Amino acid sequence: MADEAINSEKRYEVVTDKEGREYRRTIAHLPNYYRTDANDKFLSSTLDPLVQKGNLKRIDGYIGRLDAYTRDISDVYLQATTQKRTQYQLEPTVTISDIDTASTTPEDKIKFTATYDDFINQLRYFNAPIDNHDRLTKEKIYSWNPYVDLDKLINYREYYWLPNGPSAIAIKTIATGSTTEISVKNLTADGSTVSAYVFSTQEAKSNPSITLYRGNTYKFKVDALGHPFYLMTEPVSSGLASDGSTSILYNTGVTNNGADKGTVTFTVPTTAPDSLFYQCGNHSAMHGVVKIKTVTATTLINVAEDIIGAINYTTSSGVALSNGMKIKFEANVVNSTLHKDKSFYIEGVGSKITLTDIDNLITPESYATETTILYDSVGFDSRPYAKAFYRPDKHDYITIKRDSVDQNAWSRYNRWFHKAVIEATATANGSAVSLLEDDRAKRPIIEFDPNLKLYNYGHIAKKSVALVDDVTTDVFSSMVKQTGYYVDGVEVTDGMRVLFTADTDKLV
Structure with missing residues (x-):
């Protein structure tokens, strides 16, 4: 019970309880007349808790899972007060979000989330170095792409x-069933005006004629944004015949016809006409002839246009180069x-x-x-x-x-x-x-990689030679119209390349 009003002078500012703990009382700051029981109850529940002497102890330490990969043996972790708190401690996570998503739901913005332990374990699975976590989470990344074959490295x-x-x-016979993948890009004449398609198998030509064989598959990997690559029966950019209503697109055996960034696949059917056209859907001048032929006993492989320059090639026997x-x-x-x-x-x-x-x-x-x-x-x-x-x-x-x-x-x-x-x-x-x-x-x-410029070295090689003659000083008088000629005991025959180093004529 509070002190009576007549004894209000005994309402001390600081009192001590039986356990020796001090307790500050704000009522002691009121005039004696107002030190009533009612005011004492009110102040003890409102102001008194705010003026008590602090009894908190400062402790420095970490909170969270003790088995996190970031923990060091010298780190001090605060102990949880209960077993459940110990089991469900705060745990670091890795979260990837997309702020540009159209959804207004916050959960839809999160594309990936995982605990930090799972994140590190995944990196460990892929043999990534995980000894330096600062390096793993840096925002600045440096890539390394040297001119070497990384697979061999x-x-x-x-x-x-x-x-x-x-x-x-050995490629002994000609047959159907081969597959050729060819790169197709657009060529600009002056940096702005589009003029032609260029095929990787005929890079020196613009809008070249190409030859395809019935029964073979051709994959045109098109990289020409804004210039859809169509196969047609007539070279008309609109894709319509002169009557304005009949489609002239050729779709038999064709997949993804009209792609400007993707692969147009053409498995040439036996019913294909002898000629088709490839045509840009936006530019009438970008077109070329597609010759369709049938493989016969006399058909020959045009290595320069069928294989060299292609992205991939699979022979008719199923061998992928x-x-x-x-x-x-x-x-x-x-x-x-x-x-x-x-x-x-x-x-x-x-x-x-x-x-x-x-x-x-x-x-x-x-x-x-x-x-x-x-x-x-x-x-x-x-x-x-x-x-x-x-x-x-x-x-x-x-x-x-x-x-x-x-x-x-x-x-x-x-x-x-x-x-x-x-x-x-x-x-x-x-x-x-x-x-x-x-x-x-x-x-x-x-x-x-090939064709790197080497120090003090030529760019284009000469053909190899079979023999080197460092003795003959006048090649033409010694060899021309002779029935036979020997270099180091080897008779020169048709087709041999001989290098003469001693001839006095600098043009030889």
Whole structure:
């Protein structure tokens, strides 16, 4: 009970309870007349709690899950007061939201959320370095895209060094069923006026005529925004005949006709007419002729326009060309003497296919191992003289792709081939796969992209030579109209390339 009014002078400002705790009383600041029981009750429940001496203890520490990856052994965590609080502590999360979403519901703005532990575990699963969490969550990111083959750098254990390369896959016959993927882009004449389509298989030509064969599939990968690529029976940009009502679009066997950013697929039916047209839907001048032919016994492969420059190519027998694969064209299947009865390495699959003549990959003498292969055991027309004696046995982990036009020493020595290519070759040829552990790469391979400009080096290679004559000083008088001529004991024959270094005529 509060003090009586007559004893109001005893209403002390600070009193002590039985347990020795001090309690401040605001009523002590009122005149004696107002120190009544009613006022005491009112002030003890309103102002008194606000003026009490603080009894809080400052504790520094963390709150949250103790098993978080960010925890250090020296960190101080505050203990929860109950078991449930311990089990349901605050836990860091990673959340990705999209503020530009059209929905007004907050939940729809959240595209991804996960606990921090799950986030780190996912990174650990993909073998990401998780020792530095500051680096993982930085907003500034640096990318690294050097002019090297990243697959050889990362998945080097899938590559094998084969001095002679994989066996050649022979292309002996012409048949239907092949698939060709070709890049199609628009060409601007002056930087603003659109003038033509350009195909990756005929880059030097604008709106070229293309030849397709019935039974084959052609995928036109179009990258020409604003210039829809249509296949039509007549070259009219509106897609309508002269009567204004009849559609002239050709859709039989065609998928995604009219795409300007995507793939137009055309499986040529047997009923296709002998000629069609490709036509831009917005520009009448952007069109070309599509010749449709039937594969016969006399049909020849136009390597320059059917394979070289394509993004991907699958033969009629179902062999999908891959980088490093070796193919050989039989004499009766191609229309070019450059490719008849010759073997080539495939490169550039996925962007622009190239063919590298294996006869041009003469191993540099100073890098190679001299072998005991006799020159007479291999015909000159299938293997150059220099190549018969020098073999690239030593693994080279810094190299350049084989299809470099300068035919530098690194490109000519490069003999790395992917395991999948070796296996696919064996399957195509019906032979057993032979993979030796000694031939397998032991460390990352740094293979630079082709056609990089090398210091103090030419850009375009000359064709390889068979013989070098450093004695003859007057070639024309010594060789012309002669019945025979020998260089280092080797008789010069038709088709040989001979380098004369001692001739006094600087034009020779």
